[in-house]
Amino acid sequence: MPRPILATIDISALRHNLRIAKARAPGARIWAVVKSNAYGHGLARAIRGFADADGLALIEPDYAMQLRELGWQKPILLLEGFFDMADLDIVTAARLEVTVHRVEQIAMLEAFLAMQTVTKVNIHLKMNSGMNRLGFTPDAFRAAHARLRALQGVGDITLMTHLANADDPLNARLPLQQQIATFERGIAGLAGDRSVANSAVDLMHPELRSDWVRPGVMLYGATPGGGSAKSFGLRPAMTLSSQIIGIQHIAAGEAVGYGSRFISATPMIVGVVACGYADGYPRHAPTGTPVIVDGVRTETVGRVSMDMFSVDLTNVPGAQVGSQVLLWGDGLSVDEVAHAAGTIGYELLCAVAARVPFVEA
Amino acid sequence: MPRPILATIDISALRHNLRIAKARAPGARIWAVVKSNAYGHGLARAIRGFADADGLALIEPDYAMQLRELGWQKPILLLEGFFDMADLDIVTAARLEVTVHRVEQIAMLEAFLAMQTVTKVNIHLKMNSGMNRLGFTPDAFRAAHARLRALQGVGDITLMTHLANADDPLNARLPLQQQIATFERGIAGLAGDRSVANSAVDLMHPELRSDWVRPGVMLYGATPGGGSAKSFGLRPAMTLSSQIIGIQHIAAGEAVGYGSRFISATPMIVGVVACGYADGYPRHAPTGTPVIVDGVRTETVGRVSMDMFSVDLTNVPGAQVGSQVLLWGDGLSVDEVAHAAGTIGYELLCAVAARVPFVEA
Numbered sequence: 001m002p003r004p005i006l007a008t009i010d011i012s013a014l015r016h017n018l019r020i021a022k023a024r025a026p027g028a029r030i031w032a033v034v035k036s037n038a039y040g041h042g043l044a045r046a047i048r049g050f051a052d053a054d055g056l057a058l059i060e061p062d063y064a065m066q067l068r069e070l071g072w073q074k075p076i077l078l079l080e081g082f083f084d085m086a087d088l089d090i091v092t093a094a095r096l097e098v099t100v101h102r103v104e105q106i107a108m109l110e111a112f113l114a115m116q117t118v119t120k121v122n123i124h125l126k127m128n129s130g131m132n133r134l135g136f137t138p139d140a141f142r143a144a145h146a147r148l149r150a151l152q153g154v155g156d157i158t159l160m161t162h163l164a165n166a167d168d169p170l171n172a173r174l175p176l177q178q179q180i181a182t183f184e185r186g187i188a189g190l191a192g193d194r195s196v197a198n199s200a201v202d203l204m205h206p207e208l209r210s211d212w213v214r215p216g217v218m219l220y221g222a223t224p225g226g227g228s229a230k231s232f233g234l235r236p237a238m239t240l241s242s243q244i245i246g247i248q249h250i251a252a253g254e255a256v257g258y259g260s261r262f263i264s265a266t267p268m269i270v271g272v273v274a275c276g277y278a279d280g281y282p283r284h285a286p287t288g289t290p291v292i293v294d295g296v297r298t299e300t301v302g303r304v305s306m307d308m309f310s311v312d313l314t315n316v317p318g319a320q321v322g323s324q325v326l327l328w329g330d331g332l333s334v335d336e337v338a339h340a341a342g343t344i345g346y347e348l349l350c351a352v353a354a355r356v357p358f359v360e361a
Numbered sequence: 362m363p364r365p366i367l368a369t370i371d372i373s374a375l376r377h378n379l380r381i382a383k384a385r386a387p388g389a390r391i392w393a394v395v396k397s398n399a400y401g402h403g404l405a406r407a408i409r410g411f412a413d414a415d416g417l418a419l420i421e422p423d424y425a426m427q428l429r430e431l432g433w434q435k436p437i438l439l440l441e442g443f444f445d446m447a448d449l450d451i452v453t454a455a456r457l458e459v460t461v462h463r464v465e466q467i468a469m470l471e472a473f474l475a476m477q478t479v480t481k482v483n484i485h486l487k488m489n490s491g492m493n494r495l496g497f498t499p500d501a502f503r504a505a506h507a508r509l510r511a512l513q514g515v516g517d518i519t520l521m522t523h524l525a526n527a528d529d530p531l532n533a534r535l536p537l538q539q540q541i542a543t544f545e546r547g548i549a550g551l552a553g554d555r556s557v558a559n560s561a562v563d564l565m566h567p568e569l570r571s572d573w574v575r576p577g578v579m580l581y582g583a584t585p586g587g588g589s590a591k592s593f594g595l596r597p598a599m600t601l602s603s604q605i606i607g608i609q610h611i612a613a614g615e616a617v618g619y620g621s622r623f624i625s626a627t628p629m630i631v632g633v634v635a636c637g638y639a640d641g642y643p644r645h646a647p648t649g650t651p652v653i654v655d656g657v658r659t660e661t662v663g664r665v666s667m668d669m670f671s672v673d674l675t676n677v678p679g680a681q682v683g684s685q686v687l688l689w690g691d692g693l694s695v696d697e698v699a700h701a702a703g704t705i706g707y708e709l710l711c712a713v714a715a716r717v718p719f720v721e722a
Contacts, residue, residue: 134669
């Protein structure tokens, strides 16, 4: 038997959240983003949950091949494109669309396509419109476009960028509209679909024209910012739960956990949860991070250990060894736990460890 | 092809670190701790690296069974014991030794052992000597011991506790010596081996008598505190490396990454590394976290994204797309990276994600 910890995936929530993504972007086509093993939810489950998406997008060439093996027939997009020449065999074998974000990739494509005449590869040409991560500068974008357009083996070229502050549009250092304006200037006069929108744009900026939207975290029921997932009508697809495996009755003044960082002010009942940072629960979660035990909201106490952490059971009547513990899911959003730990729901969803058993709701 | 990121495991480092653990604890027997998939290094590799250990200790009953299937013949200890009755079938089938830390486990053992007469189960009876996590209070310990001793099917009973502050022995809230004194009082007059020492005790407190030592993080070449791993002669067993996949030349005043949290003071060359928090790199790592590119020490810039982060290449001559990036390993300890991110090496080692390919050095 595995330990009591369990991740439960609700495929119907994936479907529901995809419907919301679509409803928010009428007329646009949807790349459901499934990188990082579908944000920790599993590729096979993502295929079922996102069957109505127009395509799946991810960054891992090996996982893209898995999606084909699992039966996904519709388009697949590699969001970082290919990393070396060998990946181009996968691109053609698995009929992948690829992002091109640097000139070396164009050179590889030229060399690869010169050797064959069968394939038409669809390209998503990425502009660095101010995030300064991947992509061509606006000045270099046009030349890259022309060079790709000249290749016999290139099919559609979608005009793509990525926004640094879609969740914070008035960011003083790089306002959303500045990135959009840079993008518009860079693509002026170029034909092709536009791909701009991530989850935050889909939820909060329907005014931005994007022929393709690329929702990620929202599909899993967490928020990209700008409001709670629930306020957008999203449903959590993952529930992480465990059990109480030990109880200590402690006197006032006693310490709990590594470093003895928590000292009780009064007598307390402290429960030990079979969940630690090696399960993916954040070690940064401080005392006071919310947890639900037997349906009662309480909080963590002391340092998170590798395999356990402690919770205050003083006001959870009837709590005992075996009591159910909700780490996140319906009733306690992953975003709230992440916020308490100084991070974002994205990180927690992706971090659930291989030793945690997964089941479907 | 997978992405360029790669974890390389050096089995000889595991062996070397085990020899150090043994040399520090002359006469003691060694449980090499391999929970959490051998702190992310893999069970099969741990079996080879720790062949000279007296036993392997972990918390996952299903992984314990895997250790037997992989050919480990010597003792295996479940550090949290069994979670329910069904686990006891694994305990006997896989000849596991078990920690007993709560009275419910004794009741399960009584019920289970009453049904058969073949097995002798070795018990590690755990005392809560002040950490207030798992274990019997000193007062309850003696009764638990007597109840187990009365069982026909119980073999050896080892007297066990776990220290909250072995890395910080003068901790004002719970000094090391206070925990030891509590333990001594609780076991006074009881026969049996003592199991007290974790990595920090093994490295820093050889004066504490422990018949069994339970080194964990030190075996993987990271420090439990109290000094650098290197200062103890330990060698890192895991190297996490990747490559530069994009480069941006930015002007003074430009922003990098999500939230535009980093603004360049001068013109800079910024590289994008194929490694993000969904690979296990900590999202808490702030600008300035150390990274080595092409052998040159530099630092991160801006927010860590899910699949990438940026590094300053301004002073890394010749750095280009494809340049090798050392995230941690020989030359940059996981402890240093963890410290920069406000956590400990343990968390980073365990967090390396399933999508990262592993190879052996």
